[in-house]
Amino acid sequence: MAIRLGDTAPDFTAESTFGILNFHEYLGDSWGILFSHPKDFTPVCTTELGAVAGLEAEWDKRNVKVVGLSVDSVADHNAWAGDIEDVTGNALNFPLVADPDRTVAALYDMIHPNASNTLTVRSVFVISPDKTVKLTLTYPAATGRNFDELLRVVDSLQRTAYNKVATPANWAPGDSVIIVPSLSDAEAAEAFPGFETVKPYLRTTNDPG
Ligand code: BEZ
Numbered sequence: 001m002a003i004r005l006g007d008t009a010p011d012f013t014a015e016s017t018f019g020i021l022n023f024h025e026y027l028g029d030s031w032g033i034l035f036s037h038p039k040d041f042t043p044v045c046t047t048e049l050g051a052v053a054g055l056e057a058e059w060d061k062r063n064v065k066v067v068g069l070s071v072d073s074v075a076d077h078n079a080w081a082g083d084i085e086d087v088t089g090n091a092l093n094f095p096l097v098a099d100p101d102r103t104v105a106a107l108y109d110m111i112h113p114n115a116s117n118t119l120t121v122r123s124v125f126v127i128s129p130d131k132t133v134k135l136t137l138t139y140p141a142a143t144g145r146n147f148d149e150l151l152r153v154v155d156s157l158q159r160t161a162y163n164k165v166a167t168p169a170n171w172a173p174g175d176s177v178i179i180v181p182s183l184s185d186a187e188a189a190e191a192f193p194g195f196e197t198v199k200p201y202l203r204t205t206n207d208p209g
Helices: 023-027 043-054 056-061 074-088 103-107 147-162 185-191
Strands: 031-036 064-070 096-098 122-127 133-139 177-179 196-199 202-205
Touching: 023 031, 023 064, 031 147, 043 064, 043 074, 043 147, 056 064, 074 096, 122 147, 133 147, 185 202
Parallel strands: 031 064, 064 096
Antiparallel strands: 031 122, 122 133, 177 202, 196 202
């Protein structure tokens, strides 16, 4: 069953490179990103996992815990880790779940049989501290993900979770944000003094940061 926005992220307990990992317990009060890669010892995946490890300070700044997953074993994950560091200069600093029996992959609908019967696609689930699924992405095996875009998305999700705002096309931190249409002008004036009205339904204000 596909996971949809607003669903509670399914919990699981599985072996990982950090030992037995209970997903919800591991996330605690943090935001979470669960992402799958198709296979250990493959080129695109090597670059992706190194890129994620290299963003450790950015995840920490945003209170995000990252968890990777593939259908490989912990032994394979550990054997591959050295290659990731060799190639990217970044040592793995987040857990990689081992899912050889595909239990978690099935729970999160990460195997798309018409793409591959056996390997996970490049799924991403961004999860808020109350364990709600806030964003999903699916990339094919041959296309590596842009993790700077994932940071941007987390920045947007956090703005919209904590303020009555939305973010426009191609928004980046520091850009103006949109005041949600459900707020009256009077309420908007109280919450966002000096806001700008572009159209009655499009009101902008400074990035709440
Ligand atoms: C890769 O990571 O390069 C890859 C993995 C599975 C299929 C194709 C490419």
